[in-house]
Structure formats: C-alpha cells, structure tokens
Amino acid sequence: MKRLLSGIKPSGDLNIGGYVGALRQFVKLQEEYEGYFFVPDLHAITVPQDPKELRERSRQIAALYIAAGVDPVKNTIFMQSQVSAHAELGWIMETQAHFGEMSRMTQFKEKSDGKDAVSSALFTYPALMAADILLYQSTHVPVGEDQKQHLELTRDLASRFNNRFGKTFTIPEPVIQEIGARVMGLDDPSSKMSKSNPNKSSYVLLLDKPADIRKKFARAVTDSDMSVRYDWETKPAVSNLIELYAVFSDETIPVIERRYEGQGYGAFKKDLAEVVIAKLTPLQEKYEQLIKSEELDHILQDGARKASHEAQKTLDAAKRAMGLLTY
Ligand code: TYM
DSSP states (O other): OOEEEEEOOSSSOOBHHHIIIIIHHHHHHTTTSEEEEEEOHHHHTTSOOOHHHHHHHHHHHHHHHHHHTOOTTTSEEEEGGGOTHHHHHHHHHHHHSOHHHHHTOHHHHHHHTTOSOOOHHHHHHHHHHHHHHHTTTOSEEEOOGGGHHHHHHHHHHHHHHHHHHOSOSOOOEEEOOSSSSSOBOSSOTTSBOOTTOSOGGGOOBTTOOHHHHHHHHHHOOOOSSOOOOOBTTTBHHHHHHHHHHHHHHTOOHHHHHHHTTTSOHHHHHHHHHHHHHHHHHHHHHHHHHHHHOSHHHHHHHHHHHHHHHHHHHHHHHHHHHHTOOOO
16 A cells, blocks of 8 residues: 655644645545655754644644545544654664765755754754654655655665665655645745745735735736736746646636736736635635544544554664664
8 A cells, every 4th residue: 555644844824835735735645545644743843932832733733634635534643742753763864864965955054044043953854854754654755845855865864774774664755746836925936935934925824814815815926027827937926826726726727827818917816816715715614613623632642543553663673673672
C-alpha cells in the first residue's frame, strides 16, 4: 500500500497558500493512499510561541484538515508531540546529517536572516522533518514547492542511513502539483503568500469572512496591461490570481482566460473572490462544529495511539541497525 504523510505547522493562521499547495492534495490523494496527517507542533516551537495560542492553533489545524475533507476514519490524524518517536528519530537523523548540507537549507537562511536569537532547533529542523516522514515508511509526501529542498535532504539522509546500516527506510517521493505549488502574496507576486507577512492584505486566511476575502482580492495587485492572461514571465500578479481561480473553481486556465477576454481586471477579481468564498463557506461551517466538539480530541487521541504503534516499529529497527539496544 502506498503511504502518504504530510503536515502543516501550527505557527500562524492557515492561509490559502497552504490549502492550495498542501491540504487540497491531502483530500485528493486520500483515496489512493493510506494517509498519515499530523500537526507538526514540535516544528512550530523552533521559533517562540505563546503557549495558549499554540494549543489553540494546533487543534485548529487538525480541525481544518477534517473540515477540508480529510476522512478521520480512513486516515490517521495526530499531533507530532504526542508521538515521542519523532523527537527520538529526529536526534538519530541529526547524527547522519552533515553541518554543510544543513547550512545550505534556504528556509533556514530566510528565517534566520537578520535575527540574533535563533534557536539551534531552527537549524536542525530538517532532520526532524526527515524523521517525521521516514518513521511511517511513507512513499509519498504532498507539499508545496518551498518544501522541495527538505524532501531532497530527507531522501539523502534515508539513503545514507540505508547504505551504512542496511535497508531501514523507504525513500519517499515528493508530490508537488503543477498548478498552485507556489501561491504568491496578493501584494507582491515575487514573494510567497505567507502567514508571517505583516501586511494582512497579502494573504487570505482559510477562516476569513466573505467581506474580508472580497476586500483582499479587490486590493490585490495586478499588472500594467489590462488583459486576464496567464504568463508568469510578463504578468506574474495576474498569473497568480488565475491559478487561484483555476484551483478554487476546478476550471482550466484557458477556460478562465477566454471568459474574461476583453473585460479588464474588475469583473475577474470580483468573481475570483466569489469562487474562493463558495469553496471556503462549507469548510468554515464544518470547522465551527468540529472545533467546539470533543470528537476532535478523540480523533487526535486515537490517531496518536495508532501513529505511535506504527512509528515505534521503524524507530526500533533504526536503533537496532545502529547498534543501540532495544530490549
Ligand atoms: P508549512 O507549515 O510552512 O506549510 C504547510 C504546507 O503548505 C505549503 N505551502 C504553500 N504551498 C503553496 N503556496 C504557498 N504560498 C504555501 N505556503 C505553504 C508548504 O509547502 C507545505 O507543504 N516543514 C513543513 C511542515 C512539516 C512537514 C513535515 C511537511 C514538518 N514535517 C513532514 C511534510 C512532511 C512546513 O513548515 O510547512
């Protein structure tokens, strides 16, 4: 059976970039794979977090998985910190990772740039991410473009370990879709849509109200000529919006281009807001029910039990292979 594993950090409110790049894929792929979807809370604490907010956001992310359509019966949904094998295998992967290759991780460079108090965990983060994936013998990992380098490192570490100590880990494949792998900010098509951008109009949150979604798309930057045409080279801002339109409406890009031919940006941006709202409204309704329910906590408790059982097998195998005692 092919196995899928992925997660979204509870380090800020989830925006449509994470939905389009990752969460939407979880829902689509769950039919063909055995899915493990976790909330990487140990990754979130590599930068300072307020404890109360972290607790709330972690439940929120899990509720959003389910509200978006991840089936909690078919898949295993859990909190990373409740399965201690992650931290343990994370340490083991750190022993295999080279300082040089870790230093080349662009996400670390971006996140540490200009800051003086950077945790050492922010630096070793990709080794923990490798452990997350390898613990479940995952065959496929659906992510956005920005995680590609971490996936390559995971594959390198798994091969290195297997070559040294015998075959222990499955080498995972990233699953990165063509449309929506990198959603850009609504204020600037040269930077990724990100919850850490101080400009709140640069992103749409999954839980934004319709009025805010309309306002944000109305303000979104466009390009100089007035045509709704898909061309990243000369029209990156509009191309970004067209990709969002295509994803949220389940239509193809040529169909969208044809519909707005000769119409300018006004009608296009208005309709874009409506297709996004149409998709998010049922998701938000389901979320509101779930977040108040104990059902969510039961799902997470069950998930942690199942995940711990599965993860322990790989952790023991890795320890034995290296010469660590496991009795
Ligand atoms: P995170 O929490 O930053 O993002 C979660 C997922 O959403 C994707 N994503 C985007 N995709 C397209 N456009 C965007 N603007 C955008 N913003 C975010 C990310 O690529 C990601 O797939 N390190 C990971 C979390 C993690 C993980 C793992 C993922 C920890 N362990 C194991 C997969 C497997 C992260 O920080 O993602």
